[in-house]
Amino acid sequence: MKKYAIGIDVGGTKVAAGLMDQAGELLATYKTTAHSEREPGYVIEAIEQSCQALLDQSGIAKEEVQGIGLGFAGTVNGPAGVVLISSNLPAWNHMPLRDTLAKSLGMPVVMENDANVAALAELRYGAGQGVKNMCYVCFSTGYGMGIVINGQIYSGHTGTAGELSHVVVDVHGPDCTCGKKGCLMAYASGIGISRAIYERIERGEDTLLKQDATPDRRRIKGEAVLKAVQAGDRLAGEVLHTAGYYFGLGLSIVVQIINPELIVIGGGLTKMGDALMQPVMQGYRETVQPELQDSVKFKPCALCDQVGVVGAASLVFVEENK
Numbered sequence: 259m260k261k262y263a264i265g266i267d268v269g270g271t272k273v274a275a276g277l278m279d280q281a282g283e284l285l286a287t288y289k290t291t292a293h294s295e296r297e298p299g300y301v302i303e304a305i306e307q308s309c310q311a312l313l314d315q316s317g318i319a320k321e322e323v324q325g326i327g328l329g330f331a332g333t334v335n336g337p338a339g340v341v342l343i344s345s346n347l348p349a350w351n352h353m354p355l356r357d358t359l360a361k362s363l364g365m366p367v368v369m370e371n372d373a374n375v376a377a378l379a380e381l382r383y384g385a386g387q388g389v390k391n392m393c394y395v396c397f398s399t400g401y402g403m404g405i406v407i408n409g410q411i412y413s414g415h416t417g418t419a420g421e422l423s424h425v426v427v428d429v430h431g432p433d434c435t436c437g438k439k440g441c442l443m444a445y446a447s448g449i450g451i452s453r454a455i456y457e458r459i460e461r462g463e464d465t466l467l468k469q470d471a472t473p474d475r476r477r478i479k480g481e482a483v484l485k486a487v488q489a490g491d492r493l494a495g496e497v498l499h500t501a502g503y504y505f506g507l508g509l510s511i512v513v514q515i516i517n518p519e520l521i522v523i524g525g526g527l528t529k530m531g532d533a534l535m536q537p538v539m540q541g542y543r544e545t546v547q548p549e550l551q552d553s554v555k556f557k558p559c560a561l562c563d564q565v566g567v568v569g570a571a572s573l574v575f576v577e578e579n580k
């Protein structure tokens with residue numbers, strides 16, 4: 259096996275990339291936001307550009323790289339290399355991304371959804387080292403989960419296992435980006451928080467967050483919400499509490515169904531700290547079966563901002579060892 263792998267993390271607003279060795283060390287990193295929420299063609303271009311930048315930066319020859327691992331923010335059939343749908347990146351339905359990229363880059367490509375990739379990163383190099391059964395749950399723009407069973411990613415029959423975000427918890431609940439109502443993600447995600455704030459402003463409620471609202475409902479960022487909470491803004495506090503509570507409800511579903519030893523919690527919004535984690539743990543405790551409450555350990559992510567890139571590169575080494 260060759261010594262290096264490239265990991266690419268394709269999110270709703272960025273492509274992040276890294277060149278990694280087998281010890282999990284990143285030798286070069288690169289990030290671009292040029293493609294942001296555009297057509298597949300732009301994203302493929304951004305990926306090609308990222309790979310070239312990593313090789314130039316590190317001075318490592320393409321021939322020394324085993325392959326490219328790709329984590330994608332959306333519902334992905336990893337084994338088939340196809341994007342099924344992405345609520346953050348429109349125009350991707352049934353796109354054969356893996357094979358398209360392998361052809362244009364002239365290298366082997368493996369692909370998984372971003373939450374599975376993150377779970378793999380934490381398992382191999384982060385908070386889950388030495389653990390056999392764990393889940394990684396992510397609270398950011400969306401809400402995702404990766405499942406590890408007996409030391410391996412569990413993708414399910416068509417690659418969609420762990421799609422916690424679109425579990426319906428209230429059939430009369432708010433609209434979700436997937437077209438259904440009342441999914442966990444409609445509450446417990448950056449998208450859900452922003453939607454709730456706009457709805458309450460439109461109902462005439464007062465909040466400091468009015469200054470962040472736009473007529474086209476551009477998403478209100480987590481930093482702004484946290485600032486308002488810290489300034490004592492009631493509406494911001496209530497919305498964040500609801501989001502956290504539903505995130506905790508999601509964790510209780512995970513514990514009830516998977517019975518993992520460990521749940522690693524990551525994602526950009528977890529940087530809010532206690533303002534978020536207090537309602538998360540309240541939601542968890544109030545909804546999980548009391549006998550199971552202490553069956554699991556919770557840990558914050560260890561790799562955090564690097565989880566997507568490290569996990570994607572790990573896919574290459576894992577695939578090779580199969």
Ligand SMILES: [Zn+2]
Nearest residue numbers: 424434436441
């Ligand atoms: Zn949904």
